[in-house]
Amino acid sequence: MSAIIRDGFKVNTLKTFIASLGTDSLYLGIARPQFWDTISQSDTSIPVPQNTISSLNSDWEDMLALKKVTSTNLYTGIFKETWQANVKYDTYRHDWNGTRTSVYNGSSVSVTTPSSLSDVKCYVVTASYNIYLCLKQQISNSVVQPSIYSPETGTPIGTNTGIVKTADGYYWKFIGQTSSGDIVKFSSKYYHPITTVLSAPAPADPYYTQWNNQQYSKTLKGGIYVINVLTVGTGYNGGIAGTRNVVDAEGDTEFKVIGDGIGLQFTVSYGSAGSITDIEVTNPGSGYTHASIVASTGVGATFDVIFTPQSGLGADPVKDLVSRYLLISMTLTGNEGGDFTTTNDFRKIELILNPYNFGTSTVATSATLNSLRTLNVGTGLASSNYPVDSIVTGSISGAKGRVVDFNTVTGNIRIIRTSSENYGNLGANNSFTTSDTLTSNGGPGASAIISITQPEVEKYSGTLLYSEYRSPILRGDVQTEDIKIVVKF
Helix, strand or coil, rough: CCCCCCCHHHHHHHHHHHCCCCCCCCCEEEECCCCEEEECCCCCCCCCCCCCHHHHHHHHHCCCEEEEECCCHHHECCCCCCCCECCCCCCCCCCCCCCCCCCCCCCCCCCCCCCCCCHHCCEEEEECCCCEEEECCCCCCCCEECCCCCHHHHHECCCCCEEEEECCCCCEEEEEEECHHHHHHHHHCEEEEEECCCCCCCCCCHHHHHHHHHHHHHHHCCCCCCEEEEEEEEEEHCCCCEEEEEEECCCCCCCCECCCCCEEEEEEEHHEEEEEEEEEEEEEEEEEECCEECCCCCCCCCCEEEECCCCCCCCCCCCCCCEEEEEEEEEEEEEEEEEEECCCCEEEEHHHHHHEEECCCCEEECCCCECCCEEECCCCCCHHHHCCCCCEEECCCCCCCEEEEEECCCEEEEECCCHHHHHCCCCCCCCCCCCCCEEECCCCCECCCCEEEECECCCCEEEEEEEEEEECCCCCCCCCCEEEEECCC
């Protein structure tokens, strides 16, 4: 018995995850204000996140605050293959199965024998951020030639096919475009947003051209966009050079396509002695799942027919380009309404699905969540009494915590409690109480705890989906951080 998980499953899983956020709650969290090495107080060595229970617990212990991710922060994405001159690009094919050799010779590492279309470098993002699919290469003396001209310089082939031919002999199909806003928000060095437009936009909308292309592509479901000439043969067209337009591929007497579709039209180019040198498709037709070609009046020519999806190549760009990347773009501005610290740094970025409100089993929906416990020690104290990152201890409870920030105006000290300061501490299981006097290992603080405010989020709740460890990022009152996360499905 054998089985396979198809690319469609991965793409559909990505789409389903994004759609689920209409009911589910996804949060971005920042964490770990303390050094990676708390003994030597150094960030020289950044650990690699581990997929273990202890690592998960540590990520929750270090949590500072969370901000809700909305649909405007998410996009489906592709690897960003920017078009470059003098690069050989692979072509779209229906049979990339791990046996066909890639010719791609761009700057990034390619798979020699891609096992599926998802591993093939057959699309490009142009300088204008339009996205094209490579349909056909220029081949001379059985050698694939590099692309010289951008698809944007191409001449249209056929009517509303999206096909263009560049002067170097490459054929491309327009697939999609990118608005300036989405470029700024989601495009990066290695990844680029791609969308399937689901409803008709206004003519002035940046995605209007893509929408029209999607609609035209739907009329060409199962269309044949490419017929490659494998061997040129001889004696065709009366043995002379020239061209011939085939407007009825199924009924033509000299160049007949035998298959299960209709509407295919193309132009045949003949070379010396009536050899068949090229076939240029002008109308892909529709409904083809198989086809063979019978070319009469000559001998020896063989052909390679490329089939496209029954949904229509270009009708669903996210599916057609096998988009498997979730692009997340989040902005943190100042204290985000008070829940985020602006006097400390962070070293972890987390994604948490459906965390609970503190002390409940109710999924949180607030725009932001404070993950810190607040100890109020009254006003009139200097910040040096309880310095950031110092360890505070309750005189009676023996509980220990690490200072994240101290607001001297309100008297609020926000803390985290982690295993690093509580390991071996007899009060590790105890809670701070208002009977405690709070001392600090970094300052002269010795004030009574007046009140205690619990966090807004229940630790260890929901599902921790993603953890990223990095160098410290110091936050500030007027600072903004743009955080981009890419998750491969």
